[in-house]
Every structure is written in C-alpha cells, then in structure tokens.
Amino acid sequence: MRNILIWICILGLLGISETSQAALQTGGERPADYLLFGVGGREVAMGQSGIADPSGLAAAFLNPALITSVRTLQVDGQYDFLSLNRQLGYFAIGNHIHRSSISFGLSAIYFSAGNDLEYRLGPSYNPISTFGDTEMTFLLSLGTQVLPNWTMGVNLKYFFQSIFNVGGWGGGIDFGTQWKVAALTRVAAVVQDAFSILQFPGSSSGIFPPTYQVGISQQIPDWNLIGDGDLVWSSDLQFQPRVGVEWKPWPELALRGGYGNSGVTGGFGILLQGSTTSEAFDYTLFPDAIEPGNMLYQINLSLKFL
Helix, strand or coil, rough: CHHHHHHHHHHHEEEEEEEEHHHHCCCCCCCHHHHHCCHHHHHHHHCCCCCCCCCCHHHHHHHHCCCCCCCCEEEEEEEEECCCCEEEEEEEEEEEEECCCEEEEEEEEEEEEEEEEECCCCCCCCCCCEEEEEEEEEEEEEEEEEEEEEEEEEEEEEEEECCCCCCCCEEEEEEEEEEECCCCCCEEEEEEEEEEEEECCCCCCCCCEEEEEEEEEEHHHHCCCCEEEEEEEEEECEEEEEEEEEEEECCCCCEEEEEEEEEEEEEEEEEEEEECCCEEEEEEEEECCCCCCCCEEEEEEEEEEC
C-alpha cells in the first residue's frame, strides 16, 4: 500500500508542471468562480484534494458521497482573509437521519468582491460611481451507503448573485461515488456541476462547465499519515492534478500540505476531544491568484457531537 503513496507524490510533481500552470491561466470565466477557493480547513490545506477521503462535513463540497461519514451532528464554519477587500465565508451543519442509511448536510458560502467596485464609461481617474457585489451558494448534500464498501451522493445547489443592483439566480447538481477497495485504500469519482446554470434577466445563460474528477486516498497508520491524489479536468481549467498529505505527530496536532489549482498550500489543525464532543481549529495558507507572491490565510472551526 505504501507504493500508492509514492504514486500520489509523483502526481504532485506532475501538478507543478507547465501543463498545470497553463491550465491556471485559462480559468476565471466560469460563473461563481469564487467556489474555486474551496471550503474546509483540512481540504484547502491539502490542495483541495481528497474526493476519496471521508474526512467530515466539508468534504461533501468535493464529493457528496463523503457526507456518509457524518454520523452525528456536526457544525463547521470558515472565514478567508482575502486581499482587495474581498470576503469569503462558509457555514455548514450536518447529521445522519435516524434509522436510515442517509446522511445530509446544509451549507452556505458567501463571497463579495467588495463594496467599492468602480464604474467608468472610459479611461478616467475618477469613477462615475461605486457599487457592491454579493454572491452566495447554498448546498444540500445527501449521501447513502449502497453496499458495505460503496457510497453515493448528490449535491443540490442554489446560486445567487447581486451586482450593480442586478440579481441573478440559478441552480446545479453534483454527483459523486466512493469505493473502499481495501482496508486503508479508497477511490472515488465525481461529476461536479453536471448541470449548473447562473442566469441574469435579459442576458444569455451562464452555464458552468462540468468538472470530472477521479481520486484515491491512502492511509499509512504506522506513519500516522494520509495521502490523497486527484485528477481533475474541465473544459476551461483543463487538466489539474491535486495532491495532499496529512501527518499527525501527535493525536492533537495535524500538519498538512498540498498542491492544487491555487498552487502550493499548507496548514495545521489542532484537534481536541472530550467525552461528548470533539473540536478542531484549522489554519491554512494558500497563494493569492490576483497578487502573485502574496499569501492568503483561512481559519476554520468545527464541532462534532460524539
């Protein structure tokens, strides 16, 4: 099984290749592209890899089949400290439906490009006016265990955007599945935005390009290590490998690193467990795509009832 981790590392080297760098330059045209920031302290720190890693509530954003790992009440909150007056927040709650094989999660993602965007009719130092931008995505994640080693799930999405006093609405859907192929090895496949659309009145429809993903997650208990590797493709971002590693030198501390669509990422988690609850604080660093060389950071708090 350790050979699988070696292949995940090789995938990471491919991710730093010119092919992946070229793909990063072709993005930014899709609706609600703020979703490319990702959610979840653990997930973002590991390069947004982990579609096969059932790590908790936020993992359902990557693969709705992973919501099946939520067996008790969980709450998750996140805030990203972005540049240029941008804001990004995330909140989610999930649980398992009693006496059924279904788990669910409700998530909200808020983004603003700022309330001081400038409106001009031509080259000018003085804008005619300023305006604000508000964008939100709501997700309902549903997942079930079909067979002992096979889970499936779906994300139902609602999109909203208000910019310059104009509102747009839309919806979408993700499909995901995961297989436990060995005691410590899982594989997964996801179609993200299989059909998603964000439309403004009087304008042409903004259809999201579907994103196709396959991934593998490998645990190595002797090293207290987990490695994730995903292959991602969409028509606008092209081919993107994503990899991540989590190492726990102590049960209360998790060190993480990865490579994804934003570049090299990293962070740590502080994990505390009591008799009835467990809490986690995650701190994550990731590159700023707008200002090269600038690093952004994110904090995440989660609560799980045992």
